[in-house]
Amino acid sequence: MCRKLPLERDGALRYLLPAILNPRYQLTNPNILLEDLPYTLSMVATITSQHAIERVKSNCSLSTIQYLTENKTSAQVSLTEGHKFDRDVELLIYYSEVHSPSVAVEMGMLDMKPDNLMGAPCAMLSFYPDIPEVEASKFCGEFVFLMDRSGSMDFPMSRERNSQLRIEAAKRRVKYTQETMEDAVERVKCLEADLGGTEILAPLCNIFKAPSIPGHPLKLFVFTDGEVSDTFSVIKEVQLNSNKHRCFSFGIGQGASTSLIKTIARVSGGTAEFITGKDRMQTKALGSLKFALQCAVENISLSWELPPGLTVKMLSPEQPAIIRGQRLITYVQLTGLMPQVESTGTVCIKHSLQGKSLENRVIFSLPPKANANFFIHRLAAKSLIQTKDMGLVKTSEEDKEDVMNISLQSGVLSSFTAFCAINKELNKPVQGPLDHRVIPTTGIDVTVSWPPHFGAWQGQVEQWVLGAAECGSESINSLELVSEYSGMTNVAPIEETKEADASTKESNVQNEHKAFGDNVVVQLIALQNANGSWNLDEDLTKILGSTLKDIKAANPVKHEDPSAWATVLAVVWLHAIGKDLKCEWELLERKAVAWLHDHAVS
Numbered sequence: 001m002c003r004k005l006p007l008e009r010d011g012a013l014r015y016l017l018p019a020i021l022n023p024r025y026q027l028t029n030p031n032i033l034l035e036d037l038p039y040t041l042s043m044v045a046t047i048t049s050q051h052a053i054e055r056v057k058s059n060c061s062l063s064t065i066q067y068l069t070e071n072k073t074s075a076q077v078s079l080t081e082g083h084k085f086d087r088d089v090e091l092l093i094y095y096s097e098v099h100s101p102s103v104a105v106e107m108g109m110l111d112m113k114p115d116n117l118m119g120a121p122c123a124m125l126s127f128y129p130d131i132p133e134v135e136a137s138k139f140c141g142e143f144v145f146l147m148d149r150s151g152s153m154d155f156p157m158s159r160e161r162n163s164q165l166r167i168e169a170a171k172r173r174v175k176y177t178q179e180t181m182e183d184a185v186e187r188v189k190c191l192e193a194d195l196g197g198t199e200i201l202a203p204l205c206n207i208f209k210a211p212s213i214p215g216h217p218l219k220l221f222v223f224t225d226g227e228v229s230d231t232f233s234v235i236k237e238v239q240l241n242s243n244k245h246r247c248f249s250f251g252i253g254q255g256a257s258t259s260l261i262k263t264i265a266r267v268s269g270g271t272a273e274f275i276t277g278k279d280r281m282q283t284k285a286l287g288s289l290k291f292a293l294q295c296a297v298e299n300i301s302l303s304w305e306l307p308p309g310l311t312v313k314m315l316s317p318e319q320p321a322i323i324r325g326q327r328l329i330t331y332v333q334l335t336g337l338m339p340q341v342e343s344t345g346t347v348c349i350k351h352s353l354q355g356k357s358l359e360n361r362v363i364f365s366l367p368p369k370a371n372a373n374f375f376i377h378r379l380a381a382k383s384l385i386q387t388k389d390m391g392l393v394k395t396s397e398e399d400k401e402d403v404m405n406i407s408l409q410s411g412v413l414s415s416f417t418a419f420c421a422i423n424k425e426l427n428k429p430v431q432g433p434l435d436h437r438v439i440p441t442t443g444i445d446v447t448v449s450w451p452p453h454f455g456a457w458q459g460q461v462e463q464w465v466l467g468a469a470e471c472g473s474e475s476i477n478s479l480e481l482v483s484e485y486s487g488m489t490n491v492a493p494i495e496e497t498k499e500a501d502a503s504t505k506e507s508n509v510q511n512e513h514k515a516f517g518d519n520v521v522v523q524l525i526a527l528q529n530a531n532g533s534w535n536l537d538e539d540l541t542k543i544l545g546s547t548l549k550d551i552k553a554a555n556p557v558k559h560e561d562p563s564a565w566a567t568v569l570a571v572v573w574l575h576a577i578g579k580d581l582k583c584e585w586e587l588l589e590r591k592a593v594a595w596l597h598d599h600a601v602s
Helices: 166-170 178-182 184-189 201-209 231-240 258-268 281-292 375-388 397-410 502-515 519-526 538-544 548-553 562-577 579-599
Strands: 013-017 044-048 053-058 074-078 089-095 102-106 122-127 141-147 218-224 245-252 272-275 296-305 310-314 321-323 328-336 343-353 356-366 476-478
Touching: 044 053, 053 074, 102 343, 102 356, 102 375, 122 343, 122 356, 122 375, 141 201, 201 231, 218 258, 218 281, 231 258, 245 258, 245 281, 258 272, 272 281, 281 579, 296 328, 328 375, 375 397, 519 538, 519 562, 519 579, 538 548, 538 562, 548 562, 562 579
Parallel strands: 141 218, 141 476, 218 245, 245 272
Antiparallel strands: 013 089, 044 074, 053 089, 102 122, 122 328, 296 321, 296 343, 310 328, 343 356
């Protein structure tokens, strides 16, 4: 199988080998203990690249990386012996000089005609621009959240014991204003997975029919766990409206439709995320929000300089803009006479960023080397198929014929083709009924019981887009927030003893907060006001590990509004105690700092 690996926030490429390909609604396999699984998985991954490979990380135990070349462009890693295939295997691959554009060229198949996709040489251009992060206050936008409330959203996130329900992971949204924030608790109580099947086409159409707000580009966030009845109609609708919005999609749980989630993001220039197992919704949702608040590289154009007799045929659709953290992958076919002696080609990438015109030039060697796997050709074929294949009903007869020809030539699947099992000893298709094998898996307890203190913590609201950095109501027309559900009661005040010295008290505070996990950070976030400040009250002082009397006494400007002092302490606390979750509060910290600039005395 040949596929393009997704790019992570930190520049790593992510490879995922799923333990279960498509669990969907229920599993019938027997559940046994992990140590009793009758099978193990061995895997060796060989990595080759034009860039040096810095390191490889995994959620599973790996062997030490072995470099196969001196320049570290080829390496191998393997799972340690005896790995139980009880979870998805994830590899994160980090490269050096990732922002340098590159071109890889590959010879075509010798037994194919040169006018076929697989017969002529192909090139892949990779461009991952280093776009500086800008302050969110410079961005204006309208934010709309589309939430799946189908019945399957009431299932657990994963097969792990005590995994939270999908709807609980997702039900964190009410419109963000000061007034509606006060009503957030009651509104999220009404959000349940009770609307039958996953049908999002109608609400999508309603969203796109709404009048645009001048100066506020639309950012659409879609959260779902499953398939829709007509995936291609949904994709087509998003694609038709891609000129006026970006779609940021989220697949919740291990059975989310990769085709739907990835494609609606791709055709609209947004990003796709999958939340499985113990992944935090806040981290990934905030990451996408940060993307939505960033400027973009725009007006991208390519010009190719090749030896005489050689021309370029574009195979990828135009991508006029990419935002920070995205990359441009373009496939082209080289047609004509390939030079017989060593030569070079050049591609010039012109683009604009924040009003400035820029360009990058990449020189590559010709003629290309042979590759028996034809990776670039098959990736190009997949890109072509994705642009033409809209399903049985939506694809024109002409495009359908093109898709089938490309699929049969390259061995890349489409909606009109399928693989056939071949008995290699007989060189004949496998026939007859399929053998059913029962594969034991590790167990999961899907029984859900609410704790008796449910009402005490149900209304905690995590303002993960609380103000979107320094954005005020002037720059964001419509913004929404998120509420957090956690099985912990409100954190109790930390007892102080007069005998304890300062260092001991600090250690006790940190240990207490660590015991409560990230819940205490969520509670502090929930106390922030819509304008970015915190109130100096008992709820805040409990989290800070002190008393209201002592904190008021320490206020350096006692005659002024104590909110400034409270806000300073809250921000300092986040840096000291909540630093491991910085990606989840850095936007609200920026808003707090902006509020302090306007309201704090010297």
